[in-house]
Amino acid sequence: RKEVEQDPGPFNVPEGATVAFNCTYSNSASQSFFWYRQDCRKEPKLLMSVYSSGNEDGRFTAQLNRASQYISLLIRDSKLSDSATYLCAVDLTGNQFYFGTGTSLTVIP
Amino acid sequence: DVKVTQSSRYLVKRTGEKVFLECVQDMDHENMFWYRQDPGLGLRLIYFSYDVKMKEKGDIPEGYSVSREKKERFSLILESASTNQTSMYLCASSLSGLAETQYFGPGTRLLVL
Numbered sequence: 001r002k003e004v005e006q007d008p009g010p011f012n013v014p015e016g017a018t019v020a021f022n023c024t025y026s027n028s029a030s031q032s033f034f035w036y037r038q039d040c041r042k043e044p045k046l047l048m049s050v051y052s053s054g055n056e057d058g059r060f061t062a063q064l065n066r067a068s069q070y071i072s073l074l075i076r077d078s079k080l081s082d083s084a085t086y087l088c089a090v091d092l093t094g095n096q097f098y099f100g101t102g103t104s105l106t107v108i109p
Numbered sequence: 110d111v112k113v114t115q116s117s118r119y120l121v122k123r124t125g126e127k128v129f130l131e132c133v134q135d136m137d138h139e140n141m142f143w144y145r146q147d148p149g150l151g152l153r154l155i156y157f158s159y160d161v162k163m164k165e166k167g168d169i170p171e172g173y174s175v176s177r178e179k180k181e182r183f184s185l186i187l188e189s190a191s192t193n194q195t196s197m198y199l200c201a202s203s204l205s206g207l208a209e210t211q212y213f214g215p216g217t218r219l220l221v222l
Contacts (some may be wrong), residue, residue: 008149034210041178043199043213087152089211094169097211101151
């Protein structure tokens, strides 16, 4: 089992749709979680941290489910500009992040 | 804004050549990282450093070495490049505390022929 797993997709959704991605992790003691966005042929950029109580930033909502060991990212009212690959990052060992392989999202007009 | 820069966006090298990839960050971050990113495998950590002259192996250090002589600069060295080292190389930095947010450079696409 991979330490951090994501559904690679691709997810193809129409503009305005709501889409959700999950990311499962192997270490129940993990403390830090992040979502990154990566555009084609660019570097990953931090989208948002994931807090225990869940957090929201505009159309984006991140949640943590410790019991089932996954984090989620919900995007509401999808825009064309949301098309990208979304990477989750989990601190599994206290000194190293593990990244998922990414979930590809394409928002269709 | 945090700025992480990498010396080259694209590099083409021949098998057996010694390759240097440079990374510089301007935010006085303690930690610096080198990853490679390959399709289907995601980001894999090669080496990281939490202080000047300190280095730690990541998950795939074989065939690579690193150097951190100054806080702002972290170099990745391929002693003898091989075709299986063709990849996208990403440098990142973060504040003290290794579980802090990492900020990435633009990446170097390396092709080894």
